Each structure stands twice: as structure tokens, then as C-alpha cells.
Amino acid sequence: MGHSYTPGLRVAKRTVIAKDRILPLKGEVVNKIGDLVQRDSIVAKTDLPGNVSTINVVNLLGIQAMEIDQYMLKKVGDSFEKDELIAESKSFIKWFSTQIKAPLKGKIESISSVTGQVLLREPPIPVQVKGYINGKVTEVVPKEGVVVETVCSFIQGIFGIGGETWGTLKFAVKSPGDVLEEANITSEYKDAIIVGGAFADFAAIKKAIQVGVKGIILGGIKDGDLRTILGYDLGVAITGSEDVGVTLVLTEGFGKIQMAQRTWNCLKDREGAIASISGATQIRAGVIRPEIIIPYDDADLSRIEKEVHEAKPVAIGNQVRVIRQPYFGRIGTVTDLPSALTQIESETHARVLKVKFEGNNEEVTIPRANIELIEE
Amino acid sequence: MSKDIQAIIATDCGSTTTKAILIEKVGNEYRQTFRGEAPTTVEAPFEDVTKGVLNAIQEVEELSGRKILDGDKIITTVNGKVGVDAYISTSSAGGGLQMMVAGAIKTMTAESAQRAALGAGAIVMDILASNDKRLPHQKIERIRQLRPDMILLSGGTDGGTVTHVVELAEYIGAADPKPRLGMSYRLPVLYAGNKDARGKVKEILDHKMALTITDNLRPTLEEENLMPARLEIQNLFLEHVMAQAPGYKKLMEMVSVEIMPTPAAVGEIMQTIARLNSINVIGVDIGGATTDVFSVIGETFNRTVSANYGMSYSISNVLADAGLKNVMRWLSFDIDEKEVRDRIKNKMIRPTTIPQSLEELKIEQAISREALRLSFDQHKLLAVGLKGVQQTRTIADVFSQEGTGQSIIKMTELDMIVGSGGVLSHAPRRNQSMSMMIDAFLPEGITTLTVDSIFMMPHLGVLAKIDGEIATEVFQKDCLIYLGTCIAPAGQLKKFGQKIMDYKITMGGKTIQEDLHFGDLKHFHLGIGETAEVELNPAKNFDVGAGKGKTYKGTVQGGVVGLIVDGRGRPIEFPEDDQERKNIIKKWNQAMDLYPVY
Structure with a gap:
């Protein structure tokens, strides 16, 4: 028979995890194989092409599109500062000429003698990829990024929102079945990743955002509360780019659901350590699950061996x-x-x-x- | 190919599952004999689609006893129970073909471009038009963000506007979007617009993107010429997009004919059904992420894909767009609304689960009714006549002037609905499939309903490319399951109970003569291959296909469910009072024998 397996979420007390740290466009890789990187150090960087805006010079000057070149003061590829003149109508008396000033700093991308449009390109936008976890560079993808490996505790969530962040792992409740109440959240959790048991409602999550909590790990939340946090009804589970002030990782699902004891125990063992978490979820092709990675900073990274993790079929006793x-x-x-x-x-x-x-x-x-x- | 064909193996590589079927010559006929499936292996850790294909074929080998594989190779010479004559495949893995289309005017060339892309099997991510009310920088930003697999640029009739087309090309050039798969290959752009603008478009895009030029898809306002663009899209899909997906190069070497995008193959077989039987057909394929609707009305084929309506990945979107009230109206029991919301979200994040309890099944089928309804609504918006066409009117048209761009789907003229996809093909009772399709599509007059037995339409669609006769034979014998016929007088009343039709049904030597009241739903057993003679006399405001109040006499077909006489009105009327609504749902469920407990 063909292979059939039931995918599961991983809860590992000690394992080796490799994370791809890849740029959205080709650029420069900062590190080389064997380098030790920190979660906040830059491992690769590039410049994204700047935004484009348009000016219809022909309409503004009241000329024919085919004549546009005669009126342009800047040519394709020329740079300009904000408010610098880029085109001007001809007049015997300068005072009567119409002048077009650049609305922003940038370069001329194109001048069209068909549409009369001039496309302006803003300066490039620098993009940097950070290490995200403390670990060792085990692979360099030329011009794209690196693979960082670390020895860590690793937990996959089922759903999350918000991007990558890190902080000290703290417990705001006493047991995996507890509910994280608004009153549980105090200023001591500022910049922390907090574990909240089975459930938290909107008031508790809002308080966490106000206090400056970086991330919350929970069994579940209500769909209605998720809608309130996001401001819209999530239609498809593709997340990670939300900017709601906190990263949320659900370990069980929607509703009030006790966190699995094993997950709780695994987190409890690492209380006080620095956890890197991401809420990014993608259930469709190219599955991405939210994750909690808690590196062992004392591990001997020079002896990391690549781990092969294969999905196994379900068996009696599992x-x-x-x-x-x-x-x-x-x-x-x-x-x-x-x-x-x-x-x-x-x-x-x-x-x-x-x-x-x-x-x-x-x-x-x-x-x-x-x-x-x-x-x- | 000739009739010497003994066996064909076909696969469909879906987003989650790769399905293989074996077609063999059994005596003098061709039949689908065995099937196998395995998880699709496009993603890590496998990243090679052929692994899933080989696993699925291996399952067929084990079940059938036919040796098909020699290691990683398919044996393509037949010797008794060894080998197959051909291997064919379709694919929608990796999210299928995602396109962006652009045209000068939103309701004209842009709409034609959208129809061309959809007909070629694509998901249309956005439609750009000169008059889409977005500012230039917003359009550019949008193109950059979406990262489509391919762009179709049209615009202008031949000899018409050049400026608007060039403007769109400038935006695409400025955005310079990077393709979704692979960092280093150039994004394919297909130009199918005004031939006078070709030179300028080439000047702007040729050095940045993989530009291909084909015939204008709207050479005149009165004419739409979609085939050249559709064929070119499929070629580009194979050459550029598929070639980037893990393992596809290998797969392309394994197949006997070119791989087709799954929806294009389904469209192919839908058109074959319509042509062979000279009927108007609507087909639907409801998946986990998307729902495709196909229609063949007369000579016109249309396909739409509702990219965000499905039964698992996109289930929350169905709820968001349909509204909870519309989902709940199909349920006959009490359940907390918040609980339903949480359950739907849990299905979204765990898309492969199945309903264990009857209550869960009922909720899932309620959502499917809404997903099908919303997808069909979207289809009707696109399956329209050409807009902007000059019409010659006579004095007789004064009182019934119809604008251009009217929907070409007239429910009373529809002959058959074909359903496909897990929730319809694998419903525990076929009555449930028929009920879901009737409730969602609201057929009027006389309509035959069928389902795809095990989702083999994609395979047969691509098979039709090498041998139409074999494809048709297998389609009729093994693929289509006739559910039966729905008789539905179209019309509306305010109150249940009033007589809306009397009818005479003669079948198996017996005649049934009854009245149909508003709100009634009746079910008669009429088996596969059996027919009944019907005489239907609707009330004056009801139409059963012959016109309002006019008698219809004819023959109707049976099926595994039988004959349904639906007196619930169009659209279906639900009582305002919640308890009354639940009671009537129970009554309808009972009439259709949908569940063991109502």
C-alpha cells in the first residue's frame, strides 16, 4: 500500500532545529558556514526596489505625448531630490511657464511618449533578515540567506497570528487547564513570552498588549475574540504578517481547550529561558505551523548533527x-x-x-x- | 490512438492527494477498474511530485495485479498483465496556476481576459483595468504584492485604443513582480490585446519578462476569441510555472501527453458531455480550498473558480461571506452560534478531519450548500453575453429591452447538473448529494442531477485528448452516477400550503395523480435506467418549463435517488419563526430520507 500517515504537531524537549533565513529577493549574505549567530544579529540583507509613483506630465503641461522628451529636464535613470524640477513648459516669459516638481526623492524609471506618463522610483528599501534563534550557520544559500541550526526545545502550535519575536518564557497561570484572566497580567510580563493555559479572552489579550507582552502561548481562543483582535473575520488560515502588538500561538485550537500536559511540561522545564516564537501559519500548500523554539545556550553547537525527522504512521501505544x-x-x-x-x-x-x-x-x-x- | 489500447494509467496531482486510476479493456468495453491514492509530495520533506505519483500507482498495482512500474519507470508496452499503453496526468498541486489579468475596460476586455484565464484552468488573483478606480501607484503596488505565476495583458479591439494598453504595460513593467515559484526565472506575460500596440508592449516588457504575444482575445466588440490565449496560457504554464515546481520536469518526461491543469481537464469533459447529448450542463467541483463552476450553454463554455470557497482550507471564508444565519437556516437542531463558529475555525486549521457525529455531518452539509450557492452566484455574474455590443432593436423590443451582458444561464433551460468533489462524491447517502445540489443551485423546471462517482473527471478530461471514445465510454459507464430528476415549479407565494401544481406521474405501470402545495417536497423511487411519463399542470404564477401556468408533458429519468418534486418555491422560502423553520427542515429532510435521525 502507498504510505499513509497522520501528521502530528511536534513537542520535543531537546532536538535540533534548522531554520531557513532567506531574503525575499537576492542580496548579500553576511555569514559563512560555521559562524555562530545571535537571534538579533543580521544574517542577510538586500534592497527592495523602491515604490513607484506616476506623474502624467503631458496632462499637466497641456502638450502632446510624442513631444514629452522636449519638456523633460530629467532623463531616464536621472536622480532627483524632493521638490526638484523635473519638467517644464516652454514660454518666452519664464514666469508663465508651468513647472513640475518631484513629489519625492528618487530616480526617473521611464518616460512614455505614448501615454505621457513619467514613472518615478523611490530610493530602495533596505531589508534585513535576522538570526531569529541563537545557533550555528550550517548552510549558506548564495545571495539568498543561511540555514541556522540550534539545539533547543521545540513545540509546534496549531494556529497563530503575528510575526517572529523573542523574550523570556514566563508562566502567568498555574496549570494547563487554567484560564488566563485580565487580572493575571501585570507589568512583570513586559517583553516576555507568557504561557496562559487553556484559554484567554479578548480583555486578557488586550491587557497583555497594553503591558508590552511580546507573545502569548495558549490552548485556545474564541473565534469571536480573534475577530475582535484582528478587526476582520479571518477567511483562510494564512497568517504571520498581522500587526496587532503581540504574537499569539495556539497549541490546541479554537474554544477553551486544556493545553496538552506534554506541551505544558515541556514549556515548564524551560521557564526563564529565552524563547523565539512565530505565529505564522499557512495551512494550504507549503504548510507552516506556528512555533516555539527555546535554544539551549549551553549546548555544544560545534557537534550539531543534522536531524532527519520523518512523519511516521500511527501505531498502538502512540x-x-x-x-x-x-x-x-x-x-x-x-x-x-x-x-x-x-x-x-x-x-x-x-x-x-x-x-x-x-x-x-x-x-x-x-x-x-x-x-x-x-x-x- | 487506436482501439488496440489495453490499459491506461492516469493520475491527478491535487494539493493534498494524488489520485491514480486504471482504465482497462474488459471484454469489448473500456472500464475504470482500480484506483489508488497517496499524499502529494510537492512539499518538503519530499519536494518531488513523482514520489506521490509512484506511491499512488503502486497502490493500483497491488490492487489490480497489473505490473505498471519498473523501479521509477512506467512500463509503456503492454504484455498481458504487465505494462500500460499510456500514462497521463493532470495537476493542481502547489496551489494551481495563479494569474493576474489586465484589460483596458473592466467590463469589456478585462472581463474577456478573465474568462480566458479561468477557462485555461487558472485562479484569477486580481483584474486590472484602466477604469478600475485605483490610482496608478495602487495598481503597481498590487501587482508587486501578489506575485502571480503569470500575467495576461489584453486591451483594445484591433485598431482601437493603444494608450490604455501601453499604460497597463508600463504599470506591469514598473512593478516588475517576482514569480511565486523560483527566484531567478522571468515572469511569463502573455499579451493578447490590440495588435497595433504589440510593438510598444514589446518595447516596455520584453527585456524584463518572458513576453509572449498571441491573437487579440477581443478583436472586435462583438467578437470574443479566447482559444488562442487559453492554449498559450496552458503552454506557458507547462514551460514556465510547472517546470519550477519540485519534480515536475521528471513528471513531464513520464507522461505520454502534456500535463493539463486539473480544472482545464474537467472543463474538457464537461464540454464533451454537453456536446454528445446536445444538452445544457452546469458542473461543479467543490474542493477543500476552491470551488469550480463550469457551464456549457449552447455553444458557450464558461468556467469560474471561487478561489476562497471550499470545505476545509477556505471553510471560514464561506461562513464570512454567507453569514452565520444562512448556514444555520439549514439546521433542524439547536446549537450555540459561537460553538458553530469555533467548530468551523477548527475545521479550517485541521482540514483533513471528517464528521464523526451526525450533527457534525449536518453542519458540514449546511456549509456546503452555502459554498455551492455563493460559487454559483459568482459564476452567473461572469457567464454573461458580451458587454458593450451594439444591438439592433425593433419596435417589438420597446417593452422588453434587455441591456447587454445579461446572464446566459436560464435555469428552466438547464438540462443537467453534475456534481463533483469530496462533499458531493463521498456523502454517506446519495440523497444528501442530490439535496445539497438542489438547495444550492435551485434548478427550475425539469433537471437531471448526477455526481462524479470517485472524482475521475480530471483523468477523463486529459484522456479525451488522446482518445475521446474511450474517455466517453468510461465516463458514461463508471464516472457519472445518475441521482435522478428534480421537478421544480418556479414561482413564489407568501404562505405555505396553497396548491401550486397538480401532476400525473406514470411509472412501472402505475399512475400517481396528486396536488403539490407550496412548501411540499416529495420523493418517488425511480431507479437507474428507468423512466417516468409526467404531466405537470402548474398554477398560473408557476412555471415548470413550458411557461407560467402552462402544462408540461414529457419523460423524466430515474437514478439512485429517484424523482424529486420540489414545491418549495424559487428561491426557497423559510419561515421567520425559528421553531417553524426547524420543523419544516425536519420535514424536508424526512421527505428526502437524508439522515437516520432528523
């Missing part, structure tokens, strides 16, 4: 999380993997497995599509 009703959010252990198709309540014939839940000995049948492995 710990799994149920990811759909009626047992959504519950965690248990696989006890049986019947191979025949089984009819479930919805009358669908599906491949199923049996799971014994944590906390009690309840054993239920669940479609294999509705669980995910909690992977090391």
Missing part, C-alpha cells in the same frame, strides 16, 4: 490528540488499529482507531483522520 467533535481536544493512547473500514455515526465508512483517554479508562472509536500524533 499518544494522540482528538481534533474533532465529539471528543475534540481530548488526549489518549491508541489501543487498536482495525484495518477494515468501519461505519461511524455519520454513516461514513472510514478507517478508524481505538483510543483510551487520559484520566479515565474510557475507550472510544475515532476516525483516523480525526486524530493527530503528539510527536517527539
